Amino acid sequence: MLTRRLAVWGLTGGLAGGLAGGAAFLAGAQGARAHDAHAHGAQDPAPASPAERFEVRYAAPAAPLVDHHGAAADLATELARGGPVLMNFIFTTCPGICPMLSAMLAATADALGPDLATVRLWSVSIDPDHDTPERLAAYAALYDAPPQWRFFTGAPGAVNAVRAAFDALDDVKMAHRALTLLRLRGDSWLRLEGDVTPDRLAQETRAALAGA
Amino acid sequence: MTRPPTRQFAAAALAGLLLALAAALAAAPVAAQDAAQDAPPAATDAAAERGARLYLTGEGLRATIAGGAALPSAMAACVRCHRPSGYGGGESDARAPAIAAPVLFAPLTPRRALLLRDLYQERYGPLAKMAARTPRSRPAYAGARDLARALRDGVDPAGAALAATMPRYAIADADAAALTAYLRRLGATPDPGHDARSWTFATVITPDAPEAQVAASLAVIDAYVTRRNGEIARELGRPGFSPGYKGEYADARRLWRVAIWRLSGPPEGWAAQLAARYEADPPFALLGGVAPRDWAVVGAFCDAVVLPCVFPQTDWPGPAAGGMTLHLSGGLAEEAALMAAALRAMGARRVAMVAGAGADARLLARRFALANPDFARVAAPEDADAAALFLSAAEAEAFVAQGGLRAAQGRAVAAGGLLADARGGLAPSLACALHVAWRFAPPDATAPQRRRLRGWLRSRGVADPAEERAQLETWLALEAADHAIVRLVDRPSRALFVETIEHMAEAGLDPGVYPRFSLGPGQRVAARGAAMLRPDAACAAQADAASAAVGRVRSQ
Numbered sequence: 001m002l003t004r005r006l007a008v009w010g011l012t013g014g015l016a017g018g019l020a021g022g023a024a025f026l027a028g029a030q031g032a033r034a035h036d037a038h039a040h041g042a043q044d045p046a047p048a049s050p051a052e053r054f055e056v057r058y059a060a061p062a063a064p065l066v067d068h069h070g071a072a073a074d075l076a077t078e079l080a081r082g083g084p085v086l087m088n089f090i091f092t093t094c095p096g097i098c099p100m101l102s103a104m105l106a107a108t109a110d111a112l113g114p115d116l117a118t119v120r121l122w123s124v125s126i127d128p129d130h131d132t133p134e135r136l137a138a139y140a141a142l143y144d145a146p147p148q149w150r151f152f153t154g155a156p157g158a159v160n161a162v163r164a165a166f167d168a169l170d171d172v173k174m175a176h177r178a179l180t181l182l183r184l185r186g187d188s189w190l191r192l193e194g195d196v197t198p199d200r201l202a203q204e205t206r207a208a209l210a211g212a
Numbered sequence: 213m214t215r216p217p218t219r220q221f222a223a224a225a226l227a228g229l230l231l232a233l234a235a236a237l238a239a240a241p242v243a244a245q246d247a248a249q250d251a252p253p254a255a256t257d258a259a260a261e262r263g264a265r266l267y268l269t270g271e272g273l274r275a276t277i278a279g280g281a282a283l284p285s286a287m288a289a290c291v292r293c294h295r296p297s298g299y300g301g302g303e304s305d306a307r308a309p310a311i312a313a314p315v316l317f318a319p320l321t322p323r324r325a326l327l328l329r330d331l332y333q334e335r336y337g338p339l340a341k342m343a344a345r346t347p348r349s350r351p352a353y354a355g356a357r358d359l360a361r362a363l364r365d366g367v368d369p370a371g372a373a374l375a376a377t378m379p380r381y382a383i384a385d386a387d388a389a390a391l392t393a394y395l396r397r398l399g400a401t402p403d404p405g406h407d408a409r410s411w412t413f414a415t416v417i418t419p420d421a422p423e424a425q426v427a428a429s430l431a432v433i434d435a436y437v438t439r440r441n442g443e444i445a446r447e448l449g450r451p452g453f454s455p456g457y458k459g460e461y462a463d464a465r466r467l468w469r470v471a472i473w474r475l476s477g478p479p480e481g482w483a484a485q486l487a488a489r490y491e492a493d494p495p496f497a498l499l500g501g502v503a504p505r506d507w508a509v510v511g512a513f514c515d516a517v518v519l520p521c522v523f524p525q526t527d528w529p530g531p532a533a534g535g536m537t538l539h540l541s542g543g544l545a546e547e548a549a550l551m552a553a554a555l556r557a558m559g560a561r562r563v564a565m566v567a568g569a570g571a572d573a574r575l576l577a578r579r580f581a582l583a584n585p586d587f588a589r590v591a592a593p594e595d596a597d598a599a600a601l602f603l604s605a606a607e608a609e610a611f612v613a614q615g616g617l618r619a620a621q622g623r624a625v626a627a628g629g630l631l632a633d634a635r636g637g638l639a640p641s642l643a644c645a646l647h648v649a650w651r652f653a654p655p656d657a658t659a660p661q662r663r664r665l666r667g668w669l670r671s672r673g674v675a676d677p678a679e680e681r682a683q684l685e686t687w688l689a690l691e692a693a694d695h696a697i698v699r700l701v702d703r704p705s706r707a708l709f710v711e712t713i714e715h716m717a718e719a720g721l722d723p724g725v726y727p728r729f730s731l732g733p734g735q736r737v738a739a740r741g742a743a744m745l746r747p748d749a750a751c752a753a754q755a756d757a758a759s760a761a762v763g764r765v766r767s768q
Contacts, residue, residue: 093732095295096306099287100277100377107281127732129740142284156728156741172718173732174303175337195376197279 054191055184061165063158065124068136068151075122075152075162084208085120085183086201089168089176090151091127092139097178100195104180106143107198112205119205121149124162126173128153167191184208256393263394266387267291273387275379283379290391295733297707298398301715305337306377307344312399312705317354322347325460325701343375359395360388402704403518405496406466411697414471414495416510416524418482421502425634428679429502429525432686433470435672440694441467463702471495479509486513496697497522497709500689502682505572506530511537520710523689523738525682527572527629532736536706538692538713540685541726541739544572544629547649548580551600551625554647554744555587558623560598563587566611573602573630593619601626601646605639612645625649625744636681636725644747651742652681652726659724684723692721 060075067073079085088105090098102123109116125131131139136151145151153159163169166189170176182190182204190204265271270289276282286292290311295301298312310316330344350368353359358369363381366374383391405412415433417426444467447458458465473489475482490513501524503510508530514521514537521537529539542549555563563584567577580600581589590596599620601608608631611617617624628650631642638648638655653659665684669675676683696712713721714731717738722729727741 091732093734094303095293095733096302096308096377097304099283099292100281100306103277103281103283103287104279107279127730129728129730130732130735142286170304173730174715174718177304177337178306195278198281199279 054193056167056189056191057187058166058181058189059187061161063154063161065152065154065158065162066133068133068140068153070133073150073152078120079183079187082185083118083120083183084205085122085181086205087122087124087166087181087183089126089163089179090123090139091125091173091176092131092135093127094173094176097176101178101180102139102143104196104198104201105149106145108201108205109146109149111198111202115202115206115209116146116148118209119148121145123149123151124159125151125153126159126163126168126170126176128156128159182208185211259390259393260397261394262387263390263392266391267394267398268296274382277379278376288379288381295707295711297705297711298395299703299705299708299711301711301733302340305339307340307375308377309375311395312703313396314399314703316395317352319352320348320350322349324457328457328460329699329701356385356389356392359392360385363388363391399703399705399707403496403706404494405706406704408466410467410469412469412471412493412495413497413499413693414473414489415499416486416501416503417472417474418479418503418505418510419474419476420505422504422634424676425504425525425679425682426502428674428676429500429682429686430472431674431676432669432672432683433500433690435674436687436690437468437470439672444468461698461701464698464700470499473498479506482509483513486510490517490519495519496704496706497693498524499693500524500686502526504528507537507539511535518706520706522693522713523685525685529737534734535736536710537736538710538731539737540688541651542737542742543651544576544627545579546651546742547627547629548576548583550649550742550744551627552580552584552587554625554649555598555600558598560596560623561586561588562590562596562598564590564593564596564599564620566593566599566601566603566616568603568607568630570604570630573604573627576627576630577602596620598623598625600624602630605631605633605642608642608646609639612642617645623647628652628745634679634681635677638745643745646747648745649742650745651739653724654727655745659722661722662724665723681725684725688721688723688725692717 060079062074062076065073065075086105086108088101090101092098105121105123109119109121112119125136131153133153136153140149140151143149152162160169166181168177168179178194180192180196180201182192182201184190185208190208192201266273267290270285270287270292273285273288274282275285275288293300293302293306293308294311295308299310299315300308302308327344331341350370350372353362353369360383361367361369362374362378363383366378366380368374415430444465447453447462447465454460471489471493473486475485494517497520498510498514499522501510501521503524503526505526506528507524507526508528510524511521511530511532513519515535519536523538523540525540527544529537529541529543529545532539532542565577565581567573577600580602581587593599593616597620599616601611601624603611603626608626611624624645625647626642626649628638628648631646631648632638632652636652636655638650642648643655653662662684665687666675666680668687669680669683674683692713693709695716696709699712700708711733714733714735717729717731721738726739727743729738730740731738
C-alpha cells in the first residue's frame with residue numbers, strides 16, 4: 001500500500017507542469033549561457049530567454065469573482081469594455097515564480113508610464129481558499145500596485161472556470177506555470193509562457209493600444 | 213575567475229572539515245586573503261542575528277530579477293524561495309537549491325538519492341526535471357566574499373553562473389558577512405529525535421479526550437507502525453537488496469518509535485509535563501494526537517522547542533499562524549465565523565443564542581457573542597429574527613421538536629462540529645431543519661479515497677466505524693510523516709519536514725474527511741471549503757440518500 005502510494009505520487013509528479021515554454025526557469029546549468037549572452041556586465045541579472053509568443057482566442061467565463069477591495073466582478077463583463085488587459089495567475093504564499101511574475105507586472109506598469117491609464121492589470125489567485133481579499137490587498141501593497149492592477153479571488157469553482165478558459169489549469173498549485181496573457185483586442189490574446197521582461201511586455205502592450 | 217582553482221578547492225576542503233568552526237576558517241590562509249570573508253569571531257552572534265533578519269524578512273534588501281524588475285524586499289528575502297530550512301524548494305519549473313550550512317559550505321556533487329526525489333517524487337515541471345538530470349558540481353563557499361559574489365553577480369565560487377531565477381542583490385559587505393554568519397548555523401546541527409536505527413515520534417493525549425476516540429486512534433498508530441517497521445526490518449535484513457532504489461534512502465528508512473504522551477490534570481500543568489517528556493526523550497515530531505478541548509497549550513510548547521506537530525485532532529486549534537502545528541481544520545471557531553456571516557446575510561439583528569449543556573457549546577456561544585457585538589442578544593427565540601444554536605444533536609432535535617425553529621421564523625444556524633457524530637455524519641432530520649456550518653466533507657457523499665482507506669483499516673483489523681473520522685485523521689498524520697521523513701534522506705531538519713508536508717498536502721494526502729485538503733508555504737490549516745449547509749427543497753431526497761448510504765455502510 002505504502003509503496004504503491006509512493007509510486008502514484010511519483011507518476012503524477014512526472015505528469016505535472018505541462019509544457020512551460022520559457023527556458024528561463026531552469027534551475028540548473030543553463031544560466032551560464034544566459035549570463036554570457038548579456039552585454040551589460042556582471043552587476044545586471046541574467047536576461048530572460050525570450051518567451052514563446054502565441055496569439056490565441058479566449059472567451060472569459062462569467063464566473064463570479066471578487067477583487068482585493070472586496071468588489072464583486074466577473075471577467076466576461078469586465079472584458080466587454082475594450083482595451084489591453086495584462087493578466088497572470090499567482091498565489092500569495094507562492095515560493096517560486098509568483099514573486100517574479102508580480103515584480104514583472106509591477107515593472108511593466110512603471111514602464112508604461114502615462115499609457116498605463118488605459119491599461120488594466122489582473123492577477124488571479126490560484127489558491128482562492130487561502131487568498132482572501134484581505135490577503136490579496138496586503139500582497140498588492142507589497143508591490144505598490146497602482147489602481148489599474150486588481151487581484152481576484154473567488155469560489156474555487158469560479159477560479160477554476162477562469163483558469164480553464166485561459167488554458168492555465170494545473171492539477172495542484174505547486175505545479176503552476178509561468179504565464180502572462182495580454183488581451184490584444186476582442187477575444188484575441190497574446191499568450192507568453194515562461195519569462196518575459198517588463199520592456200517586452202510594455203512594448204507589446206503599447207502595440208495593442210495602438211492597434212485598438 | 214581571479215583565484216586559481218586549486219586554492220578554491222583547498223578552501224572547499226577546509227570548509228567541509230570545519231563547518232561549525234567559522235572562526236577557525238577566518239584564520240585560514242585562503243580566507244585571510246579575502247578581507248571581506250567571514251565576520252570576526254567576536255561579532256559572530258550579532259552578525260548571525262542580523263543575518264537571520266535579512267534571511268527571514270528581507271529587511272532592507274534590494275534585488276532585481278531577470279529583465280530588470282525590482283523585487284519588494286519582503287519578496288527578496290532568502291526564505292521566500294530557499295525556505296526556513298535552507299534546503300530550498302520551489303514549484304513547477306522554478307527551483308531554489310539548498311543553501312543550508314551542510315550544503316553551501318561543502319563542495320557540491322551530484323547525489324542519486326536527491327536526483328530520484330526530484331525526478332519522480334516531487335511536483336516539478338519538465339524543465340526543472342531536465343535541469344535535475346544535468347549533473348552540477350561546485351566547490352564549497354569559503355565565506356562572505358563568495359556569498360557576496362553570488363548575490364551581486366550571480367556566480368558560484370568557481371565562477372559559473374547561477375540559475376537565471378536567482379535575483380541579483382545590491383548587498384553591502386557587512387550584510388553579506390551577516391548573512392554568511394547566519395547560513396553557517398542554518399541546519400548545521402541535526403535536529404533531535406533520531407539515532408542510527410530509529411526515528412522517535414510522540415502522540416499527545418489530553419485528559420479530556422474521549423476514550424473511544426483515543427483507543428481508535430492508537431489502534432491505527434499501532435497498525436501503521438507495525439506494518440512499516442516490519443517492512444524496514446526486512447530491508448535491514450537484506451542490505452544488498454534495494455527494490456525501487458530504497459537503498460538510496462537507507463538513512464531515512466529507519467524503524468519508528470511512537471511514544472504515547474498522556475497528559476493529566478488541568479491545562480495549566482501540561483506544559484511542565486510536556487517539557488519533562490521532551491527532556492527525557494525528544495521526538496522528531498508529534499504525530500496526530502487527541503486534544504479535543506484545547507491545542508493551544510501543546511501548540512505553544514511545540515513552538516517554543518520548534519517541534520513539528522502534524523495534524524492533531526482538536527476542536528480548538530488555538531492560534532495557528534506561523535506556528536509549528538499543521539492543523540487539520542479551523543475547528544469550532546471557523547464554524548462560528550461562518551454562522552455569523554450567514555446570520556448577517558439573512559439580515560438578522562436580534563439573535564437568540566441557544567447553548568447546550570456541553571462545555572464546548574457554552575464556550576463557543578460565549579466566544580460567538582463576544583466576537584459579534586452587533587447582534588442584539590435575546591433570550592427567547594420568539595423575540596428574535598434568527599437563532600444561533602450551539603447544541604448537540606440530541607439537544608438540537610429537542611429544540612426543533614419543541615417549536616424553537618418556528619419561533620425563530622425558521623431561521624436557525626448551528627455549529628456542525630457540535631451536531632456531528634464521531635463518524636463525521638449529520639442526522640438527516642437536522643440537515644433538513646437547520647442551516648449548519650459544516651467543515652467536514654458533505655454528509656451525503658463519500659469520497660473514493662475514504663472508501664479505500666476503510667479497506668486499509670479493515671484489512672489491518674483495526675476499523676472502528678463509530679470513530680472513522682479519528683481513524684482517518686490519525687492515518688493521515690502518519691502517512692504525511694512517512695513521506696516527509698523519506699524526503700529528508702540524510703538531512704534531519706524539522707523545518708524541511710514541515711515544508712515537505714506543506715508542499716505535498718494538496719497532491720495526495722486528502723483522506724476524504726474534508727471538502728478539500730491543501731497546504732502551501734507557511735499555511736497552517738489544511739481543510740478547505742467549510743460552508744453552510746442549507747435546508748432546501750432537495751432536502752428530503754438528500755435525507756433518503758443519506759439514510760440509504762448509512763444502511764449500505766452498516767451492511768458491509
